[in-house]
């Protein structure tokens with residue numbers, strides 16, 4: 001099927017969608033598509049009743065100081081869950097004997113470790129050795145994306161100011177490996193089959209892939225992640241032919257060199273701190289930043305979802321919460337497995 005480019009939805013849709021958002025708030029939250037995996041909403045209700053409130057406070061202060069903090073907080077949780085499972089390995093520092101995930105190449109620009117450390121310090125003070133670092137990542141990601149979503153901020157989505165209810169009860173692992181990060185993290189040049197396989201290996205569906213890719217509504221990238229698309233792409237094409245030519249020319253002007261790792265490129269130009277469905281409009285117009293974004297158009301299911309989310313922000317936001325819960329269940333340690341790290345960068 002040929003790729004169709006659809007126009008943005010008409011204005012009246014936004015009015016209608018505002019009404020729908022209010023209705024959506026009354027619908028019970030669905031906790032993922034699968035089983036609970038041993039996690040629950042409000043795991044710290046008794047052991048540390050203020051845990052989620054404390055996380056929210058620190059995240060809100062950080063985001064207030066610098067709205068670009070939301071993106072790395074969301075991405076950290078993703079990187080945590082895709083290497084081993086959601087067990088905090090992304091936070092562990094390298095040692096003389098071990099190069100940790102933090103120092104793997106795909107870390108590129110992972111950031112916001114300081115926010116996680118500040119949260120952990122407050123939680124250790126309030127409830128020592130109780131709240132895991134990996135749960136902090138999950139809660140902080142939920143808070144970051146909630147704070148970046150207009151309908152949520154304005155109270156049109158939920159009463160508690162959250163885009164979705166986050167499950168907790170994960171425990172921290174003791175291993176972190178740079179090599180595993182290189183193996184398991186998706187690459188910006190991955191094609192659709194590779195992406196589907198990677199997500200399937202984590203028990204995640206095509207729908208999870210399509211909707212979680214919408215995280216690229218937030219944040220920035222750097223030239224090395226897209227350089228191959230811009231110059232000397234193949235013998236026949238100077239530029240990746242799946243990238244809009246005018247858009248590519250603009251990116252080429254900003255990325256003079258493939259090695260430039262300082263220039264920041266907004267994933268969604270002009271709106272990289274607002275979480276919404278604009279990413280899908282860009283993808284449909286062949287202005288997705290990565291080959292892996294464009295790849296969503298190469299499968300019937302994921303392409304259908306690109307168009308659905310482009311038309312319905314409500315549908316995107318609702319499904320995003322469900323898929324975040326799914327991602328948050330990947331390879332978790334519960335019960336007496338693992339540990340509760342005292343310092344997120346160090347195993348106990």
Ligand code: HEM
Nearest residue numbers: 071075078108109186187188212215219220221222225292
């Ligand atoms: C589907 C496969 C994915 C690939 C190939 C991918 C790849 C990337 C790459 C290459 C960057 C830019 C790094 C840089 O140049 O600095 C990036 C940024 C980002 N990714 Fe993904 N990603 C994927 C899925 C996800 C998921 C599932 C999430 C979260 C749920 C996510 C959240 C983010 C965010 C928020 C940023 C911006 C970070 C910032 O501004 O600091 N990504 N991603």
Ligand SMILES: *[C@@H]1O[C@H](CO)[C@@H](O)[C@H](O)[C@H]1NC(C)=O
Nearest residue numbers: 092093094113343344345346
């Ligand atoms: C972990 O590494 C970072 C960066 O090298 C450093 O700033 C931080 O102090 C380290 N944390 C611990 C607990 O050693």
Ligand SMILES: *[C@@H]1O[C@H](CO)[C@@H](O)[C@H](O)[C@H]1NC(C)=O
Nearest residue numbers: 102103104105107108109110
């Ligand atoms: C990412 O890894 C590189 C080494 O490959 C390291 O120099 C850099 O400090 C790491 N970045 C972060 C934010 O930890």
Ligand SMILES: *[C@@H]1O[C@H](CO)[C@@H](O)[C@H](O)[C@H]1NC(C)=O
Nearest residue numbers: 230231232233237238239258
């Ligand atoms: C890319 O192509 C240009 C000419 O279009 C050439 O000057 C340049 O050396 C090539 N770069 C690489 C890395 O092959």
Ligand SMILES: *[C@@H]1O[C@H](CO)[C@@H](O)[C@H](O)[C@H]1NC(C)=O
Nearest residue numbers: 105107108109259260261262
């Ligand atoms: C950025 O590029 C410079 C020069 O190529 C290099 O020295 C530096 O280590 C790079 N920084 C990161 C974080 O990769």
